[in-house]
């Protein structure tokens with residue numbers, strides 16, 4: 001099989017997920033090839049990096065490709081794919097990959113599956129993915145086709161062998177006039193507290209139910225000498241400032257203690273906290289995926305447990 | 319401005335998720351409501367209409383009456399139901415919607431970033447490709463400017479991208495873009511006189527075949543049990559052992 005992996009350059013760096021795509025490509029290619037595609041203005045150094053993991057690296061360079069634009073990127077990819085006829089195309093399930101892949105798939109008439117965590121190529125393409133925000137998994141057989149497109153979850157295909165591939169300049173230039181114009185990148189706001197530097201984090205999820213209950217977490221954090229952070233719904237509801245969001249679209253944290261209160265443990269949250277040294281989760285749902293990453297788990301109501309914990313800590317601290 | 323909103327009546331991931339057999343969900347424990355991301359989509363559409371006038375048409379695929387009525391009560395002008403069962407297959411859903419919205423015409427389509435049940439994040443994006451219109455996903459703010467749509471969309475790590483799209487175009491919205499309004503009694507009354515039309519389309523053959531559904535392997539955590547008092551003591555003990563207290 002010819003497996004193409006579309007690399008991602010983000011903020012001037014090659015995202016490590018690009019290598020993960022190639023690990024997957026190498027493991028399913030059989031007697032075919034793993035082929036990376038790298039798109040941008042000046043991508044030589046990225047191509048060299050990718051060549052360590054791919055059989056072939058396709059370089060697509062043009063000044064107009066400096067910034068990601070789905071119409072331009074899809075156009076150059078389609079020019080390449082129409083010529084090279086891949087059997088399987090992999091994108092990262094990143095903000096950009098998840099936007100770009102479906103456009104490419106719809107133009108190639110290729111079945112597409114997203115956020116894939118397992119791929120089996122025995123009799124066609126079978127993928128495994130999570131549904132219901134991580135509560136169930138499903139194996140899906142994709143209908144027989146000439147080409148398939150997958151977006152792949154980051155952090156899953158970390159192991160792989162090194163190769164020594166050749167770099168080819170695809171010589172492709174965009175031919176379309178995009179109807180979407182890139183304006184710029186907006187950097188995250190900087191707040192008073194930098195949760196990414198904190199040793200102790202008390203993190204609250206939707207289970208905290210109301211803005212007024214954040215006090216409970218503040219009190220606990222104060223006693224532990226830590227800071228309060230939250231999952232996305234807490235931030236979306238305006239209960240905590242934006243820079244307190246832990247997760248894929250928020251911050252990555254690595255504290256000595258991460259206390260997760262009423263957080264379900266959706267993948268997008270877990271990506272931001274899974275490397276914490278000690279994770280203790282309190283959740284009333286015994287099936288909550290957070291128990292899959294926590295070191296210690298409590299199945300229970302945070303409103304029954306946290307006040308007792310606060311009281312005991314107050315006694316200890318005098 | 320004519321805006322089409324896509325709204326799905328979807329099972330809440332917080333409801334009881336059980337399997338009936340290897341391939342089917344047990345529907346008894348499931349609570350259905352408007353897909354969370356679509357609440358933001360309909361709210362955004364209604365706000366644009368309130369500012370600039372125009373029409374908001376909401377489209378639902380499959381069993382969607384309750385969700386379509388909710389959208390009408392929030393302020394949509396009319397609703398279209400496409401009564402096919404697309405199952406988990408976003409290709410079938412997008413193809414069916416394409417037929418309907420092509421006939422309707424539109425300046426802007428707003429969809430949720432993904433559905434809360436199957437998390438494919440594909441119906442909006444596939445539809446944009448099928449309709450050949452510009453699009454942007456995971457939009458966290460939207461402004462109509464001289465007939466164009468200025469958006470910011472979410473990247474990783476708190477970064478955002480700003481972009482401007484010409485119309486007609488399609489947007490998928492991320493949670494937090496606005497604060498969706500509650501459905502008022504007045505809204506519900508007014509919704510009764512609004513049109514909810516059923517249209518039939520030729521559903522294409524699907525590309526997904528569900529082979530197996532199963533519970534993910536979890537439970538890495540060591541569980542702490544007991545009364546709240548005992549649990550608190552145990553947590554304190556763990557923190558002490560680790561030198562965190």
Ligand SMILES: Cc1cc2nc3c(=O)[nH]c(=O)nc-3n(C[C@H](O)[C@H](O)[C@H](O)COP(=O)(O)OP(=O)(O)OC[C@H]3O[C@@H](n4cnc5c(N)ncnc54)[C@H](O)[C@@H]3O)c2cc1C
Pocket residue numbers: 133204205206207208230231232233234245246247248249250251261262263264265266267268269272282283284285288300301302303332431432456
């Ligand atoms: C592109 C994208 C990016 C995203 N980025 C992020 C991100 O950066 N960070 C992030 O967090 N999310 C992110 N999300 C959202 C993510 O998918 C989840 O929706 C979110 O993490 C859920 O937050 P939660 O766990 O607080 O809420 P829920 O999933 O609603 O979970 C609440 C939990 O609280 C428990 N609970 C309720 N009451 C109590 C109680 N009294 N005591 C104990 N437990 C209780 C419930 O059992 C439940 O498990 C993103 C989603 C997308 C699509």
